[in-house]
Amino acid sequence: MWPLIGIVVIVIGFALRFNPLLVVVVAALASGIAAGMDPLSVVATFGKAFNTNRYVSAPWIILPVIGMLERAGLRERARDLIAATAAATIGRILIAYLLLRQATSALGLTAIAGHAQTVRPLLAPMAEAAAERADPAITDAGRQKIRAMAAATDNVGMFFGEDIFLAVASILLIKGFLEANGIVVAPLQLSVWAIPTAVAAFVVHGARLWRMDRRLARR
Amino acid sequence: MIGLPFLYTIAGVLFAGWAALTLADRTHPKRLGSAAFWGLLALSFLAGDMLGDLGNGVLVLALVAIAGTGNLARGSVPTSSVAEREASATRHRNRLFLPALVVPAVALIGTFLFKYVTLAGAPLVDPKQVTLVSLGFGMIIAVVLLIAWLRPPAAAPFHEGRRLAEAIGWPIILPQMLASLGAVFAAAGVGQIVGGLAGQVIPDGSVFLAVLVFTLGMAGFTMIMGNAFAAFPVMMAAVGLPVLIGTLHGNPVIVAAVGMLSGFCGTLLTPMAANFNIVPAVLLELDDRNAVIRAQVATAISLFVFNTLLIWGFAF
Numbered sequence: 001m002w003p004l005i006g007i008v009v010i011v012i013g014f015a016l017r018f019n020p021l022l023v024v025v026v027a028a029l030a031s032g033i034a035a036g037m038d039p040l041s042v043v044a045t046f047g048k049a050f051n052t053n054r055y056v057s058a059p060w061i062i063l064p065v066i067g068m069l070e071r072a073g074l075r076e077r078a079r080d081l082i083a084a085t086a087a088a089t090i091g092r093i094l095i096a097y098l099l100l101r102q103a104t105s106a107l108g109l110t111a112i113a114g115h116a117q118t119v120r121p122l123l124a125p126m127a128e129a130a131a132e133r134a135d136p137a138i139t140d141a142g143r144q145k146i147r148a149m150a151a152a153t154d155n156v157g158m159f160f161g162e163d164i165f166l167a168v169a170s171i172l173l174i175k176g177f178l179e180a181n182g183i184v185v186a187p188l189q190l191s192v193w194a195i196p197t198a199v200a201a202f203v204v205h206g207a208r209l210w211r212m213d214r215r216l217a218r219r
Numbered sequence: 220m221i222g223l224p225f226l227y228t229i230a231g232v233l234f235a236g237w238a239a240l241t242l243a244d245r246t247h248p249k250r251l252g253s254a255a256f257w258g259l260l261a262l263s264f265l266a267g268d269m270l271g272d273l274g275n276g277v278l279v280l281a282l283v284a285i286a287g288t289g290n291l292a293r294g295s296v297p298t299s300s301v302a303e304r305e306a307s308a309t310r311h312r313n314r315l316f317l318p319a320l321v322v323p324a325v326a327l328i329g330t331f332l333f334k335y336v337t338l339a340g341a342p343l344v345d346p347k348q349v350t351l352v353s354l355g356f357g358m359i360i361a362v363v364l365l366i367a368w369l370r371p372p373a374a375a376p377f378h379e380g381r382r383l384a385e386a387i388g389w390p391i392i393l394p395q396m397l398a399s400l401g402a403v404f405a406a407a408g409v410g411q412i413v414g415g416l417a418g419q420v421i422p423d424g425s426v427f428l429a430v431l432v433f434t435l436g437m438a439g440f441t442m443i444m445g446n447a448f449a450a451f452p453v454m455m456a457a458v459g460l461p462v463l464i465g466t467l468h469g470n471p472v473i474v475a476a477v478g479m480l481s482g483f484c485g486t487l488l489t490p491m492a493a494n495f496n497i498v499p500a501v502l503l504e505l506d507d508r509n510a511v512i513r514a515q516v517a518t519a520i521s522l523f524v525f526n527t528l529l530i531w532g533f534a535f
Contacts (some may be wrong), residue, residue, distance in 0.1 A: 003407040006400075007443050014490055020497075022287040024396045025280065027324065034275055035407035040273065042403060047276025049402030051267040056395040056494075058226045058351060060384070061233060062322060065361045067379025070370050071299045073308030077315045080308060108330075111350050112323030112532055115499035116383075124503055136432040144505050145514070151499035152487075152514035159483045160522070163476070170448065174475045177452055181460055183471045193476035197526055204521045 006031030059116075066121055075125045082129040090130040090146065091213025094153045095206050097123055101157025102198060106164035113158075115151055124150045134216040149212065153205065160201035163194035220338075222345030226355045231264030236377040237384060244294045247451035252290025253385075256282060260261040279399070297372075307369075318365050322357035329353025356477070383502075390501050394494040397445050404444070413440055414457030421462055427531050429467060433458045433529045437478050438485035445491025447482030454478065463534070473534040481526040487519035488512060 006027040013023030025046070032042030082088045101113055113119075124147045131146045138146075162168045163175055166187045173192075178185050241247055247456040259282055267275060285291055299307070308315065330353055333344040344352050362376050373379075384391060393517035404410065422428045436458060440450035459478055463469040486492045489512070496511050507513070 001412060003404075003409050004412055006404060006407070010443070010491070019287045019389065020393055020490070020493070021283045021396055024393075024400050025283050028400050031407040031409060032403050037407065043276035043280065044272035045276075045403050045406050046399050047270075047274065047279055048272040049399035050270065050279050050395060051263070051270070051272075051275045053395050053398040053402075054230075054264060054267060054305065055223055055228055055348075055351060056398050057392060058223070058230050059354065060391060061226065061229050061358050063383045064233065064374060064376040064380035065318070065322060065358055065365070067298075067383045068362065068365045068369070068371065068375060069315065070383075071304070071371065071379055072311065072315060072365070073299075073304035073306070074315045074319060076304050076308035077312065081313070089363045091345055109323075109327060111326050111354060115495075115502050117319075117322065119499060120502045122316075144503075144507070145478065146512060147503040148500070148505055148510040148514040149509045151503060152518070154499075155487060155495050155511070155515065156518055163480060163483075170451075170479050173448055173451060174479055177455060178471055178475055183464075185472050185475075189472045190345070190476045193473055194480065197477065197480045197522060201518070201522055204525075205518045208517060 002034035003031045005034050006145060014165055059111075059114075066116055069121055074121050077124040078122045082126040083133060084152055088126070088130055089134065089213050090216060091209045093123075093126050093130055094150065094209045094212075096127050098151075098153050098157045098205060098209070100201060101154060102106040102161035102202060105158045105161030108162075108165040108168065108200070110158055110162050110168075113154065119151055119154050124156070134213075149209070153209070156201055156205045160194075160198045164191050164198055166191050220341055220345050220347045221343060221352055223351070226348075226351055227264045227267075229355050229358070231261045233377070233380060234258075234264060234534050237381040239339050240296075240374070240377055240381055241294060247294035249290050249292035250294075252285050252288075253292055256285045256291045259285075279396070283394060283396075286392075291389055293385040293388070296385065298379065300381055318361050318368070321361040321364060321469030322354065325358030325360055326350060326353040329356060332379070386504075387498065387501050390493060391418075391496050393497060397491055397493055401444055401446065401449050410449070410453040413443075414453040417454060418457040418461070421458060426467055426535055428508075430460070430531045430534075431527055432465055433474070433478060434481040434523065434530065437482040438488075438523055440498035440502070441482040442489035442491065445486070445489055445493065447479055447486055450482050451479055451486070454482075463530075467535060469530070469534040473530060477526050477530050477534075481523060481530075484519045484526065486524040487515040 009027040009030050010023060028046050029039060029042055104110060104112055127146050127150045128143055163170055171187050171190050174190055175185060175187055226339040234257045238261055241250060241254040241257060244250060247253060256267045259278055263278055312442050330350050333349050417432060421432050433454060436454045437450050440453060441447045444450055459474055462472050464471050490497055497508060500508050
């Protein structure tokens with residue numbers, strides 16, 4: 001039971017809003033020591049994993065491109081384009097993005113969009129411009145809600161689209177796990193069973209976006 | 220063969236550039252601390268394989284010490300003014316979207332084409348890392364195009380990257396840190412203990428409650444680990460295989476596929492999934508670090524209920 005102490009550290013540390021990097025290191029030390037490892041070998045285990053997991057941070061190399069585009073006014077252009085298109089309401093913009101994100105993820109193209117690549121430079125300014133037209137008196141808190149919903153839409157679209165693609169990591173993990181336990185399944189069967197939830201995600205999240213549109217339009 | 224080392228070199232050079240620019244920025248509020256942070260990160264990406272496990276561990280502790288004591292901060296980076304951006308947006312109009320599409324286009328084309336490119340019988344690009352490597356090529360091509368088209372100052376790619384990286388701050392390494400925590404948790408046997416506990420609470424005789432323990436376990440353990448991939452083997456071994464598939468003869472395809480998607484509902488609800496939930500809150504300059512999670516709660520809970528009912532209704 002004692003190795004679970006790391007989970008307790010994480011929950012309490014995040015709830016009390018300590019710096020999450022510190023919380024993570026303390027949680028690792030707590031769980032490792034509770035499991036009978038000596039502190040130095042916990043540090044070494046963590047360091048080894050940090051080195052192997054560098055690929056997690058590698059996509060940040062996109063930042064110079066996004067920064068240079070922002071320097072050239074990409075966010076302003078995205079905003080102006082939406083401001084000039086009367087049919088582009090916030091609900092329609094986000095629903096279209098949700099559909100596009102689900103469809104491209106289902107084709108295995110998860111890397112073509114994301115929070116740094118598309119949400120910050122394109123989707124968020126577009127959504128804000130549309131919200132501003134629907135409600136010119138929108139507050140800063142209201143704008144932040146719109147931006148948060150843009151990020152949420154990207155996550156929902158990707159999570160519940162990618163599993164339809166045959167070669168995605170999670171499908172391969174499931175196939176590998178079942179095979180190791182003597183159950184042979186075809187990746188296609190697994191991806192077919194990702195479709196009902198993908199449809200439900202589009203309906204549920206799309207309905208929330210549509211209601212958001214109605215709420216803003218009534219103001 | 221071109222693989223991850225190629226990407227790590229690009230990233231390492233970028234981080235080293237940020238460290239040098241920070242060091243040269245006399246007005247930076249936390250000049251030395253911030254320069255050390257980016258410098259250490261550059262060291263990790265350029266020479267991490269030569270540092271040894273303990274060396275890497277000490278490097279992580281140093282990064283955390285700098286960031287945890289507030290010594291990583293934003294400086295004033297030279298960039299364009301609001302008026303210049305408005306003018307540029309009016310002048311270039313929709314052509315500005317084209318370079319933004321270069322990176323995804325190259326990633327897409329590279330993913331398909333590099334499979335067929337070989338050099339002396341070996342694949343030119345590591346087949347397992349084709350998308351990430353293509354992303355690296357896309358980034359280089361986009362930067363070159365932007366420099367040729369817009370003629371910004373020569374250091375602009377480094378300055379602009381640093382401007383965004385400083386705006387993100389310490390969350391920039393949080394996803395990698397959480398992935399590493401997962402490795403320590405695995406070494407400490409956390410997964411087996413949680414799985415054992417979940418296996419004990421299954422009530423006898425109720426298919427629905429057994430399904431609910433499984434999906435709740437998937438979502439809950441995903442929230443703890445920040446990753447459904449870590450939760451899946453644990454909950455499958457504890458509940459999915461022995462109870463749902465074994466005793467109750469559930470369809471393994473539906474149990475496993477929809478079980479994974481129940482885990483994804485947990486991903487939408489946890490700060491531990493930092494790259495999906497915390498990093499965007501910082502990138503979009505939201506005051507509430509959990510604002511993205513709040514926006515996802517209603518969708519996540521609805522889909523969780525849907526997935527639970529889907530398994531219960533169709534797997535048995």
